[in-house]
Amino acid sequence: MGYFFTTLARFFEGAIVSVGAHLTISLGGIFLFGLPTMYALGAYAFVVCQKFGLGSGLSFLITLGLVLLVSLVFILAYWKLSNESLAIFTLISVLAFDAVVKSWDSVTGGVLGIAGVARPSALQTLGQLVFWEGALIVIILTLEYFFLKTKFGRALLGMRENIPLVQSLGISSKKLGAAMILVASILAALAGLLTVWRIQFLDPSIAGMVVLIQVVTVGILAVKPKVSWLIGAALFVTLVPEILRLFDLPSTMVGNLRVLLYAVILIVALRSLKGWLAPKRFV
């Protein structure tokens, strides 16, 4: 039962980050590679605040403030840079945040991390956590479903295809893109917080390239503007590495094999889906 709940929780957490990836990478064509930064920031900011004795409400507000601040940097980069440059810039943020976490050990616990992270009283057991995570993902997916039906949702889809056309309809692509970056960042931070409540331990390995390649793979696989594609992609990305459990492999090798597996899936997806991924010109 524990394995089932853990896998389910991992799927829910992955799906929450993936909604952000879906809105930015898949639908808006915004190459935001900084989601692992937000994932780790959400976890670290809250846990560090609690470590210094702050209440849950205040910790949550500080976390939100920090997430908004870093999002603002990403938004500025989105406005100023080309899409490829944004991807590189936000990718560097992952390494920069990793450097902060590893170096500032008096606050973050350095490479050893912070053990014994307490769960809120309503989420004391893994079953309770899974239940609330499930409820949360249903709400988020419903909101995304209805958002995609609105004129802003359609404009977001249009942004990937033709930005000037979206602007000609009186919608600011800059503001819409910025809003999507903000929403994706908050969702990634929330997923990071839920993950740390599940594992009750925090160290620099919580985010990084593994999370990034997972998120990007979901972003590419969930190419269609449908919630069902997003769920399918998140489920696929969560379950595929479970195949490795069938083999008796050393634990040091499993992590690298997972990355290799995701890399192969991503390359195959990009090559086979490129007809769908690249914007088509209708005449």
Place this chain on the structure above:
Amino acid sequence: MFFWQILLNSLVIGTQVLLLAVPLYLVYSVSKIYHLGLGATAAATAYALYFGLTNDWPLGLSIGLAVIVALAVAGISYWLLEPFARQKNSLYGLLTSFALGLGLEALLAIMFGTDGKFLIRQVLPTFQWGDLYITQPGAWTIIVGVALTVLAVALVQKTPWGRTLRSVAENSFVASSLRINSSLVRLVVLMGASLLAGFVGIMTSLNTALTPQIGFNLVLMAFVALLVGGVSSLKGTVMAAYIVSLVPELLVGLSSGFWDMSANWKMLLVFIIATILLIWRPNGLLTKAQRAVD
């Protein structure tokens, strides 16, 4: 004296970044793709040399194996990136090269482990001038790096081959109509870029421990140099490569005794410098403002 020593050490790192920024610039010029996999190419080449040396192969044979690995990775990169280069789909090219880089690093970690390996087991030989010193691999990095960069700039800007390359960069369709084989140009550039990246990987692993991630930080620093310098300006890239390497090194080096900043903070400093410079000059340090024509 302490300042000059830090400056000398920083020059070595700056030249390593520069040596990776130049192939990134060349690949971007002909394909409009940021090739993130070049960092992993550097690591793979260095591991090939390590494999040869630890199995008691002669040095020439080990270097030959390293060259073959660099060229093989160039071939794989070409096979994966060429469809996107032809479609001018630079974003999915970037993603493919990112996946290739991470996959290659994971493969190296599986084959060789993640612990640091050393190409030279004894104490590194040094050149000494009074109190100043530099390791011999570091000195060779600076000399060869500067020479190769000057050669690359001259090749791109002053030779017929450079004109061919720039014509493919500007408009591959027009270049094709003039019987220039754009795909072949891209393949040759990728091979040259992989060899250059491999050289950087080997020189870096002579100075520090060899790990699968050795090229990743370096390639990201090189990207910062490329973005800060301006993707269309090789001179700007050269200047930015030294700025993004020297400033964090100097800040970390000179902070000892005041705040004791550890070397791990360097990547954060690079990020802050990149943020400031990119917001100030989003098109690059030396790029002139142009009137947009639609």
